[in-house]
Amino acid sequence: MTDYIMDMQNVTVSFDGFKVLDSLSFNIRYGELRFLIGPNGAGKSTLLDIMTGKTRPDQGKVIFDQKLDVTRVTEHQLVKHGIGRKFQTPSVFNSLTVYENLEAALGFKTPVIGLSRKLTPDQHDVIEETLVNTNLMTQRNVAAGILSHGQKQWLEIGMLLVQSPKLLLLDEPVAGMTRRERDHTGELLHRIAEGRSILVVEHDMVFVRQFATTVTVLHMGKLLCEGLVDEVQANERVVEVYLGHRHAA
Template identity: 45%
Template structure:
């Protein structure tokens, strides 16, 4: 069942079309990877989906509802979550407190902590911290976590918000090999329960997680399919000739 649809999506910056008539269809529970060289329109597409950037043309449908011009906060309420390359967590708060803030409807972190913080975890939070491997770090300040653990905490914060659609921008950037491997395990466990769109340059990681790959080029969909299908596509080879193909894009 189709969950996210982009129809002829466009956005221009000073006359330059960063996204140029993009069509994309993602099924509910699917894990989709967006690939392409720098400037292909990957991150801009994510900005358009979450509402950070306003399109100049086209439509965005989420679960059949037109959200093209809805503000970012309304999309977040509909379950659209965004994780940026640089983690955004409260470094002075513990892992437990960060999760309390994330699941709260109150805008003030201090008010949230007064209401929610306690020794017991509800079932959902307990499930999430086990999934991301932070169950032994609940009382650790986020500023003391490793880079990989900080990335996992931000993912956990999206999960406790019950984000149905999670947009990930280079989630393994700066991770060790071991952290990247664990992240692929986390993503594979999330697949089917959440709809995931991942922008990533690490092809080894992409091979571990991708169901379908969409290759963007000059703001358009150049190719789509499995890794094998994309790598053998002559259009991809032509577009990235000289860079070693999409693997090195």
């Protein structure tokens, strides 16, 4: 047995003869906050698609939580097993309040919520805790449609949190945010990383340097470099293919 919550071995994905992922091996440990970077076309989104069952690999193994073969399970079933994914653009119910959005998200795992019975005290506590963690307590009764862009991003993260994911996949969570919102998001990631694994795909290198510990770099579908953020930042190959020139590192 390993201590990997997600373990991918020799995964290859091809589209029209082009290898988007090329014999890639990649893993995340239980309770780890990992950042994933790389230039456009490196295979980052495809990697998330593989983890969530949206795309099937041509070859390779993808094991979640030490026992579940991701390649044999539907996207919907993977959500039930504890994989939550946030895409780049926030997707919330604009006409519902923040609290109602969280209540609806809780219903994704328990469909009877909001239809035939009220929340249990424990379910209510989960939402209250999520409001605190996402800095949205004072917006609890505000319609989601009038939230700022950053607040909508936090709300969508909260909508995943109430479903108690074991692995949270976040695709560019700070895109379009103000500096202050980015800082709040980084602090949020470190808070919610306690008790779950998180993979963050990000292009904002200032944000990565500020909040990342372990970073993985993809390039042309392969693992280029992996290690502590300072080590990755100093890697000459990373500077060459991702940052563009030596001074940027």
